[in-house]
Amino acid sequence: xxxxxxxxxxxxxxxxxxxxxxxxxxxxxxxxxxxxxxxxxxxxxxxxxxxxxxxxxxxxxxxxxxxxxxxxxxxxxxxxxxxxxxxxxxxxxxxxxxxxxxxxxxxxxxxxxxxxxxxxxxxxxxxxxxxxxxxxxxxxxxxxxxxxxxxxxxxxxxxxxxxxxxxxxxxxxxxx
Numbered sequence: 001x002x003x004x005x006x007x008x009x010x011x012x013x014x015x016x017x018x019x020x021x022x023x024x025x026x027x028x029x030x031x032x033x034x035x036x037x038x039x040x041x042x043x044x045x046x047x048x049x050x051x052x053x054x055x056x057x058x059x060x061x062x063x064x065x066x067x068x069x070x071x072x073x074x075x076x077x078x079x080x081x082x083x084x085x086x087x088x089x090x091x092x093x094x095x096x097x098x099x100x101x102x103x104x105x106x107x108x109x110x111x112x113x114x115x116x117x118x119x120x121x122x123x124x125x126x127x128x129x130x131x132x133x134x135x136x137x138x139x140x141x142x143x144x145x146x147x148x149x150x151x152x153x154x155x156x157x158x159x160x161x162x163x164x165x166x167x168x169x170x171x172x173x174x175x176x
Contacts, residue, residue, distance in 0.1 A: 019049045021074035023065055025057035025082065032080070035097070039078060048075075057082045066094075099142040113142055117149030125157050135165035 011017040022039050024032040036052055043050045053070055055061040059082055066077070076093040095107045117134075124132050134150045136143040147164070154161050 016075050017073055018047065019051055019074050021051045021053065021070050021077045023053045023055055023062065023070075023077065023079045025080060026054050027052070035080075055080075055082065099140075099145070113145035114149035114152070117146040118153040121150055121153035122157075125153070125159065130159055131162050132159070133162040133165060137166065 020039075020043055022036060024035065027033050027036060036050075040050045051070060051074060053065050055065060062079070062081060066079070070077075072092070074092065076095070078095050078097055080097040093107070095109060097109050099110050099113055121132060132150075132154065134147060136147065151161060
């Protein structure tokens with residue numbers, strides 16, 4: 001008969017739209033493209049639709065997105081935040097992704113940065129390497145946690161760290 005589901009009408013009746021939102025800094029970076037694909041696959045298994053928005057890693061853009069139509073239409077929002085002051089509609093579930101200061105204030109999915117760094121260093125040590133350097137920035141909680149794991153694992157093996165290389169800016173693009 002050519003029937004097509006009217007998601008707006010269904011949402012009015014059920015209070016749910018069957019849509020989730022994913023907000024990432026950019027899709028050009030392979031990590032975020034892969035994350036988007038994984039979210040889309042997981043949502044499809046649950047018969048959900050994913051709406052994707054990019055913030056260009058800008059706190060004002062994130063704020064606009066979270067206070068705009070995207071957050072009000074979605075049943076929930078997955079947000080890779082650049083800002084520590086994230087606010088959206090109170091009745092929309094929000095899950096923060098990644099290692100940002102904002103993740104201290106709500107539901108959060110991330111990694112144990114100390115243990116992740118320890119595992120990397122342990123792998124290198126087990127391969128016989130002893131002159132292992134770290135490089136990064138000093139202006140992020142993530143960098144400090146990873147540096148701590150790096151230093152702890154070297155100390156556990158009795159290996160002295162090579163001087164740390166500090167980047168002036170954090171350009172994590174493929175070109176950077």
